[in-house]
Amino acid sequence: MSTLEIRDLHVSVETKEGAKQILRGVDLTVASGETHAIMGPNGSGKSTLAYSLAGHPKYEITSGTVTLDGEDVLAMSVDERARAGMFLAMQYPVEVPGVSVSNFLRTAKTAISGEAPALRHWVKDVRTAMEQLRMDPTFAERNVNEGFSGGEKKRHEILQMELLKPKFAILDETDSGLDVDALRIVSEGVNRVRSSGEVGVLLITHYTRILRYIQPDFVHVFVDGRIAEEGGPELAERLESEGYDRFLAPTA
Amino acid sequence: MTTSPTDVAATGATPTETTTTREVRAPQMSTDLSTDHSKAVADGAHTHGRGGTPETSRASRATSFELADFAVPTGREEEWRFAPVARLAPLFDAAGTGLTGTGTQVTVVNPAEVQVEIVGRDDARLGTAGRPGDRAAAAAWSSFREATVVTIPAQAVASAATSIRVEGLPVAAGGSPPEPSAVHLLVHALPLSEAVVVIDHLGEADVAETVEIVAEEGAHLTVVSIQDWAPGSVHAAAHRMRVARDASVKHIVVTLGGDVVRVTPDAEFTGEGASIEALGLYFADAGQHQEHRLFIDHAVPSCRSRVTYKGALQGAGAHTVWVGDVLIRAAAEGTDTYELNRNLVLSDGARADSVPNLEIETGVIEGAGHASATGRFDDEQLFYLRARGIPESDARRLVVRGFFAELIQKIGVPAIEERLIGAIEAELERSMSELDALAPARQVEA
Structure with missing residues (x-):
């Protein structure tokens, strides 16, 4: 049982016009086994939260x-x-030419476990996870993200999540750009990891669509760099019908 | 890494028209280094013959066995403009008295099928693979007294690689630096023979070298030249190749050590159906100058050339130069050529110049193209790998290994492949130890 606590988080980025404040006091607590959906309009700071937690130097x-x-x-x-157990599934995974997926996965697993995985189990684990994500076995020999389609990149991110077994996984718009079939496959992958009950998930999304496949325990609405409203799954349903307009309307 | 792939296919050019592609000189390394054609077109520096600044055809560049036919370079000449001519000056033999140093020794270890001879300069086989193309090459030619000739007899298949060691003999501690010397090698593959020849350059030397490579009809010859000199070394090497009908040459250049190394491989096809695969790998550290200038002369029809050079640079003052000239003469119908250069800049203060030139005098060709790109080590790549728990030094290693992996796989000589992987590891080890020393400070910043 683990807990990730975010308290009064303020984050800025350097721009040509100087430092720009993006997050303005975020409070959030996520425990193992919980899934929190972070929703909000473009530019509300959702991705900044994801990258700040992962430690991006920007x-x-x-x-x-x-x-x-x-x-x-x-x-x-x-x-x-x-x-330490943090994992970020990226919205735009980066190509690494000349580094095969299998080499990359093994290197990452070794780094995270502190020792090389036992070869026989590892090969089986990788193969099983790839099959479940409907990834062709030849995928393992391709270079990381090189020439991957949008759907392949996202499956590859979830493959890593399944194999690296983080304590907390942040999924940054994993659903964006996916067709329904790919979304279902990716969601099944996330749900398999969740079913262990050992991972806390921060599901960052612009759309409610993915919440039909991955049922959140809590929904947080992000507006202007902080959480504007929180609730259970019913909040997502309300957003589905109403959109973000009521959060964006100028206050009188 | 933030490479800017630029591919230009120049097939179907108008016959008799000369098409020259020229890359802009890459800018200083503080920003992203790029030789992107689209930018070059935008600023008018990149032309394909029409409307741009006319370039002198490579075909009209002087070649001669006479030293006096080449002026002593000043650094303003096209072929010397990137080079530290002051460091190379001893190899120009300005006085015309010859490069008389005796500190460079050649040793050959050969399998039974391969013949090795030491011959005088009057041997008729010498000087048959083209003529010197610059002052250092002419000085090398006019200076050597004895040449080493490696012959693979007709239809012989060498059972093992032939090893040629060109070694600068140790200089006494506190002694004067090595005197400029000249070395001449000839690798002669007779018809239908097959062999691998590895030329190692080590120790400390100041040497002008000629490597003649003659592949007769149907021969399959691999020549690997590894420049791994000790610090202080200066080396100018002219590789001149003649490739006959249906022969194929794999020419591999690896440059790692030495203060200044300049290799100029010239290749000419003399019969149809011949092919050359030229591979290059270089790794420049602080203060090193590594220059590779190739010229592939498609003088006859239906020949194929592939050039792939990749380099990494790290440290202040590391400088690499790659120039790839390809000339498709009017007679060379059915030519198929492609050249590629990629550079990976690992740290600030390093500089990579990359200049591909393609001249096409016939439009009846299979294909002709080139690509050149220089990229900085990509922080986003590093972030991605580190976000998977991979420590920074390991992540850098993965990226650099990946950068060279494809090239190394093309070499096809397992012992050389393993050696190169080891050499790259050693180069990386050096930069990683510097990096690791910085690591605690960095984490405090984070």
């Missing part, structure tokens, strides 16, 4: 804390965070 934490079971996440380097 984002500067100006105040606030993030702890994982009491450990200061913000003091950790990018790879230390991953080894």
Whole structure:
């Protein structure tokens, strides 16, 4: 049982016009086994939250804390965070030419477990996970994300989530750009990991569509860099019918 | 990495028209280095013959066995403009008295099928693979006293690689640097023979070298030249190749060590159906200058050439130059050529120049193209790998290995492939130890 606590998180990015404040005091607590949907209009800071938690150097934490079971996440380097159990499924995964998927997965697993996985089990685990995500076996020999279609990139992200077994997984718009078939396959993958009850999921999305496949326990609406409203799954249904307009309307 | 792939297919050019593609000189390394054609077109620096600045055809460049036919380079000449001519000056033999140093030794280890001879400069087989193309090459030619000739007899298949070591003999501690010397090698593959020849350059030397490579009809010859000199070394090497009908040459250049290394492989096809695969791998550290200038002369029909050079640079003052000239003469119908250069800049202060030139005098060809790109080490790639728990030094290693992997797989000589992987690891080890030393400071910043 683990807990990820985000307290009063303020984050800015450097722009040509100087530092720009994106997150303005985010409070969020996620426990193992819970799935939190983070929803909100474009530009509300959802992806900034994801990348800030993963430690992307572009984002500067100006105040606030993030702890994982009491450990200061913000003091950790990018790879230390991953080894502590954080995982970010990226919206735009990067190509790594000349590095095969199988080599990459093994290297990552070794880094996270602190030892090389037992070969026989590992090969079987990879094969099973790939089959479940309807990925062709030849995929393992391709270079990481090189020439992957949008759907293949997202499956590859979820494949990593299944194999690396993080404590907390942040899925940054994993659903965007997917057709319904791909969305279902990816969602099944996420649900398999969730069914262990050992992972906390932050599901960042612009659309409610994915919530038909991945049932959230909590829904948070992000507006202008902070959480504007929180609720259960019913909040997503309301957003489905009403959209984000009521959050964006200028206050009188 | 943020490469900017640029591919230009120049098939179907109007016959008799000269088409020259020229890359812009890559900018200083503080920003993304790119030789993107689209940008080059935009600023008018990249032309395909019409409307641009006319370039001198490579065919009209002087070649000669006479030293006096080449002026001592000043650095303003096209073929010397990137080079540190002051460091190379001893190899220009300005006085015309010859490069008389004796500190460079050649040793050959050969399998039984391959013959090795030491011959005088009057041997009729020497000087048959084209003529010197610049002052250093002419000085190499006019200076050598003895040449090493490696012959693969007709239809012989060498059972093992032939090893040629060109070694700078140790200089006494505190002694003067090595005197400029000249080395001449001839690798002669007779018809239908097959062999692998590996030329190693090591120790400390100041040497002008000629490597003649003659592949007769139907021969299959692989020549690997590894420049892994000790610091302080200066090396100018002219590789001149003649490739006869149906022969195929794989020419592999690996440059790792030495202060200044300049290799100029010239290749000419003399019969139809011949092919050349030219591969190059280089890794420049702080203060090193590594220059590779190729010229592939498609003088006869239906020949094929492939050029793939990849380099990595790290450290202040690391400088690499790649120039790839391909000339498809009017007679060379059915030519198929492609050349590619990629550079990966691992740290600030390094500089890569990349200049592909393609001249086409006939439109009746199979294909002709080139691509050139130089990219910085990509922080997003690094972030992606690190976000999967892979420590920074390992992530960098993965990316650099990946960058070279495809090229190394093309070499086809397992022992050489393993050696190169080891050499790249060693180069990386050097930069990683610097990186690791910085790591604690960086984490505090984060």
